[in-house]
Amino acid sequence: MASRPVVQQQNRGVEGVPGGIKQKNMAAEGRNRRALGDIGNMVTVRGAEGKQQLPQVSRPLTRGFCAQLLANAQAAAADKNKKSIAVNVGGAAANQAAKVPRKQQQQQPAQKKVTVKPKPEAVIVISPDTEEQQEEVKEKKSRRKAAAEDSSRKTYTATLTARSKAACGLNIKKEKKIQDIDAGDLYNELAVVEYVEDIYKFYKEAENESRVHDYMDSQPEINVKMRAILVDWLIEVHYKFELTSETLYLTINIIDRYLAARTTSKRELQLVGISAMLIASKYEEIWAPEVNDFVCISDRAYNHQQVLEMEKRILGELEWYLTVPTPYVFLVRFIKAAEADPAMENMVYFLAELAMMNYATMVYCPSMIAASAVYAARCTLHKSPAWNETLKLHTGFSEAQIMDCAKLLVDYHFEAAANHKLQVIYRKYSNPQKGGVAELPPAKFLLAPAP
Incomplete structure (x- = not known):
């Protein structure tokens, strides 16, 4: 407000000069x-030079x-x-x-x-509810609906075609279904799912190397009946000592391999049996029976020193080669492939032990004996089908290949049920703890001659 009078006075002074305005x-x-x-x-305005700034x-x-x-x-x-x-x-x-x-x-x-002030940026939100995207969604839905209608039409057509072929008597091939038996053990470290196929492939190759052939002709004092009596008694000893199944099958394998390699007298046959079980117990069991236990179980027919000497003789003859595929290792795998229930599992082991006791099954390899026991057990329990693609894949045998051995096992079952003298195995599996499977009627239809 103080600047106004000054401005007015200066302007008035200029007006007094002619031509100043x-x-x-x-x-x-x-x-x-x-x-x-x-x-x-x-905007800055400077005054003229030499004059007061206005x-x-x-x-x-x-x-x-x-x-x-x-x-x-x-x-x-x-x-x-x-x-x-x-x-x-x-x-x-x-x-x-x-x-x-x-x-x-x-x-x-x-x-x-x-x-x-700057305007805030406009935030563009991409939403699926836009008109274009809604149109695309509608088109996709219509396409899916049309595809579903086409598939239903195809399915209906396929059904009519299948019915027509069946009415005309044409054979329709069924798809082969093979189940993955190791799917349930994927996270079980003890099942070694990653290596189980390679392990059994090796067993298949190694079973022929340790396979025992006919040796009775080279034993002057031993016959088939004596061997059956020895095996029957060892199964009873094994049952009383509550040993594992691996021990029993390895014991029989050691006996046969030793008798096939060396001539043995009738008097030493039982000594060979208890020494072989001692070796198998040391190999398989956590707590193996002692030598005195076997001396007592044999009614002191042999002393402590004789058992140790026979043990040493057997190991030397076999060259300490004890890791062999017995029928038991194949039974475990084949029972799993058959998806067996407890009754079927007991029936398989019953037939397998009958096969071990009888010398006639020596002509078959361990894997075939195991596969035949599974097949005969399924036939005895009326499982349908008796043989499928899963069992064929894991056993490596077709139904025709195991038929002869399976008939032999059914025949042994029939003899054991007919009050045979060797009743240890029959009594063992007639126990309710084993499901009483030995008392079931054998599969006699397998013994009937083909038409």
Whole structure:
């Protein structure tokens, strides 16, 4: 407010000079042109040289010019990545704004200082509810519906075709279904699912190396009946000592391999049996029976020293080769492939022990004896089908290949049920703990001659 009288006095002094008004106005217009040509944030007017600086009197800002400045500032803010631009108008514009009433100043605050804030970025949300995407979803649904209708038509057509072929008596080939028997033991470390196929492939190759052939012709004092009596008695000893099944099958294997390699007298046959079981117990059992236990079980027919000497003789003759595939290792695998229940499992072991006791099964390899026991057990329990693709795959034998051995096992079952003299195995599996499977009728239809 103090600057107004000064400005008025200076202007009056200029009016007193002739031609001063015109000359002053010309100078002001020239300065105004230069200032307008160099508009910035602040408009500064300098006085003439050698004269006292006077405040610039400028033309008042119009609303149109102010609106143009605002529009230019907003455009510059959008182009320069949301930078704020302040437009300050000074000099005569400030004086002019001072003369405006207070109400008008409140209505026009942009004349003093204009700050343009950047507009917030518009967030584009991609939604599946857009029209285009909705159309695509509708098209997909219609395509799926059409495909489902086509498949239903094909299925109906296939059904009619199958019925027509069946009515005409045409043979329709069924798909071979092979089950993965190791799927349930995938996380069982003891099942060694990663190596089980390789292990049994090795057993198949090694069983021929340790296979025992006919040796009775080379034994002058031993016959088939004596061997059967020895095996029957050893099964009873094994049952009383509560030994594992692996021990029993390995014992019989050691006896046959030793008798096939060396001539033995009738008097030493039982000594060979208890020494072989001692060796097998040391190999398979955690707590093996002692030598005195076998001396006592044999009614002291042999002493401690004789048992140890025979043990040493057997190991030397076999060259300490005890890791052999017996029928038991194949039985475990084949029973698993057959998905056997407890009754069927007991029936398989019953027939397998009958096969061990009888010398006639010596002509078959251990894997075939195991596969035949499974087949005969399924026939005895009337399982259908008696042989499937899963068993064929894991055993490596077809139904025709094991038929002869299976008939032999059914024949042994029939003899054991007919009050045969050697009743240890029959009594063992007639026990309710074993399911009483020995008392079931044998599968006589396998013994019937083919038509």
